Amino acid sequence: MDLTDPAVLSGSEWPMHGLADDIRPALEKALAEGPAVLATIIALEGGGPRPVGTQMLFAQGFASGFLSGGCIEGDVEIHARAVLETGAPRRLVYGEGSPWPDIRLLCGARIEILVERLDPDDVAVRDLLTHATERRPAVWFSDGTGRLCARKESAPPPWPGAFRRGFDPVPRLVVIGGDPTALALASLGAQAGFEATLVRPKGPLAPPPLAGVGYSRDTPGQALAAIGLDPWTAVAVCGHDLALDHEALLAALPSPASYVGLLGARRRLAERITALRAAGLTERDLAKLRAPIGLDLGGKAPFEVAIAVIGEIIAARHGQPALERRAHSNPSPLAGEGGPRSGSGEGSKALSAATTDRPGGALDV
Secondary structure (H helix, E strand, O other): OOOOOOOOOOOOOHHHHHHHHOOHHHHHHHHOOOOOOEEEEEEEEEEEEEEEEEEEEEEEOEEOOOOOOOOOOHHHHHHHHHHHHHOEEEEEEOOOOOOOOOOOOOOOOOEEEEEHHHHHHOOOHHHHHHHHEEEEOOOEEEOOOOEEEEEEEHHOOOOOOOOOEOOOOOOOEEEEEEOOOHHHHHHHHHOOEEEEEEOOOOOOOOOOOOEEEEEOOOHHHHHHHHHHHOEEEEEOOOOHHHHHHHHHHHHOOOOOEEEEEOOOOOHHHHHHHHHHHHOOHHHHHOOEEOOOOOOOOOOHHHHHHHHHHHHHHHHHHHOHHHHHHHHHOOOHHHHHHHOOOOOOOOHHHHHHHOOOOOOOEEEEO
């Protein structure tokens, strides 16, 4: 299917293209075949299903992302085909003030979209993909004809008429363990857009049959060192082995990883905390620990636990108050010894500050 001929979206009965929120993987694939077209929501009034900065990519034979609940994607695709052919960018308005009153937005919003062609030799595009590969936060600027991508810490202010959007590294999830709960968590993480890795020390030679999940047979310390923990990495320790869990926590808690959770019985938690403290971890390190792991949803089945953990990681990234409610209802053994509660205090604040951005690139407008 060719973007310049039949419609990519109209040829699909299910909008599977909308399950991807980060256009960078699709962009790299598209540029290997030729130019692509990027559509970005640059202004929004009156609410809407997708925030400012949301992007959708159109390329030869496929689309990735979505801009609304299906109200405008087909029309945006028509404009994308024209932009691909001419190279001239377009600014589209839907809702109030739109030249296309027949296209109605059920949410009542006004959406402005920038549609621009990206060529394989575009320096800004290549810089964006390089920053993603090297896991560096980046800032993207574009006015439709001129583009720039810079490292976040050295990004200049936008020029008049340019739109600015931040991109963080793709979020990662490392799961220590090999039981059904660990498998469910790794699988759900991959489906939710994480770069998921399952670590099962001395596990089977064959990797788990889970789509999109990496696999390591190394010890937790070796595996976490090889992966390289950064502020966009979450670690879930689900090993059911005191020694291996202890090794994993010793490596993860002092690291830059923004989330570290432990699956295990509450009655053993004080003992584990004491052992970690004796091994040299500081109160600041221990304050990062989420234990028991996950939001309290009441379920114990593998995917119920997985949903609770992924939910907690996402809530932490967005700084949602559910975490503070959880902290007050489930005080950590640290609280009784003069230390901060698990999931609250300095560790929680640092977590929220480090992970405010959405996966795949938050807005910085």
